[in-house]
Amino acid sequence: MSMKAYIAGVSKYLPTNTLTNEELVLDYPEWSVEKIFSKTGISSRHIAEGNETVSDMAVSACESLFDSYNVDKSNIDFILLCTQSPDHLLPTTACIVQHKLGLSTTCGALDFNLGCSGYVYGLSLAKGLIETGQAKNIILITSEQYSKYIADGDKSVRTLFGDAAAATLISARESATDLLGPFLFGTDGSGAENLIVPHGGSRFPITSESSVEQSDSSGNRRAPKNLYMNGGEIFNFTLKSVPESVNAILEKAEVKKNDLDYIVFHQANKFMLEQLRKMCKFEKERFLTSYQNYGNTVSSTIPLGIADAVDNKVFKSGDKILVLGFGVGYSWAGTIITWS
Incomplete structure (x- = not known):
């Protein structure tokens, strides 16, 4: 060993x-x-x-x-x-x-x-x-x-x-045997501007204009120092990359979809997760969600979901848990955790 x-x-x-x-x-x-x-x-x-x-x-x-x-x-x-x-x-x-x-x-x-x-x-x-x-x-x-x-x-x-x-x-x-893995990664930096804080780095340092707010076509007001998200483009990217990634991880791990005990995706929002769950054909019972009282906490959504499952004694030793994160970057990554 x-x-x-x-x-x-x-x-x-x-x-x-x-x-x-x-x-x-x-x-x-x-x-x-x-x-x-x-x-x-x-x-x-x-x-x-x-x-x-x-x-x-x-x-x-x-x-x-x-x-x-x-x-x-x-x-x-x-x-x-x-x-x-x-x-x-x-x-x-x-x-x-x-x-x-x-x-x-x-x-x-x-x-x-x-x-x-x-x-x-x-x-x-x-x-x-x-x-x-x-x-x-x-x-x-x-x-x-x-x-x-x-x-x-x-x-x-x-x-x-x-x-x-x-x-x-x-x-x-x-x-x-491996208790973490295999892993799958993906990157598409062409989508970088669709979820971004434009000002504050070396490309656009903070200036007097960084705090000047403007309204978009939906009436949302923000300044260049604030977070901007193109929700439609993020949604389209997710629907394309996530189902493909799920299949690729399963193939890499030589695991069938029915062999998974639980699935924990990045908790973006209800609408996106429901779409992905249906596209990936996961039953609700195995598809764990935790966004209702937390919102989208970015890199913390998956471990929050795992922590809640542990607190509620959901997992048992030997369970196979598929985790998949996706979003800003664009960046995505997935793996299979064997619980022990």
Whole structure:
């Protein structure tokens, strides 16, 4: 037997502040509570307080993980932090988290900037570090605060996105078979401008014009420093890439669709997920959803769904779980988790 990477625990952190549909209609009187819910399937989302950062949320998720699974912090030898809303342009937020958690200075730490596919990418990175003998216990953190980029007057994204963090412990154990994998990745950067914060990087640094809001054809107001999403183009990309990716993963893993016990997709919104579920021909019982009280939390949606399933004792040892993330980039990634 050789050492294989496996998921040893998952915990989540949600900001205490929430934004409900009842609160949103006060800002958007042309919409009703029922209309927001029917379009998105989301009833509320957690929103970070003004002084709460991605590292704060990451630390809270990790502390929950340590407490829930009785983790000895001295055994953690690597942090992988996925975020698109870091504390600073530099330094690396993972380094800040290492210090706040009091982890050993022999611990590796890195950030990676991916959105909806990021959790699966992180599982792959952790598997590589563990199965090449570079680490034994890795914390994969997803921590996202898209709310910091969203204009109050832009209901096209404000109704969808929430903030959340999750921490996953990935450890080494002896096994004759893979417990994570195989993996599938995809990238199409031609869609980069369809989900973007235009200003704030080196291409378009922040200037006085970055805060000037304009209205689009649907009456949504946003500035170049704010998040923009072309929902129609994102939807079209998803309908094309996701069913193809599911088939490719199953073929690569030599697994049949009926051999899967559960499916956890990136939780974009109700309409998109229902379309994908039907196209992929997954029964509702196996197709887990968690967006209703969280919204789209970007890279945190998949681990939030897994954490909820663990809390509700849904998974049993040996279950095969297909996970697939897709969106901003365009980027997509999928794998099969064997629960243990």
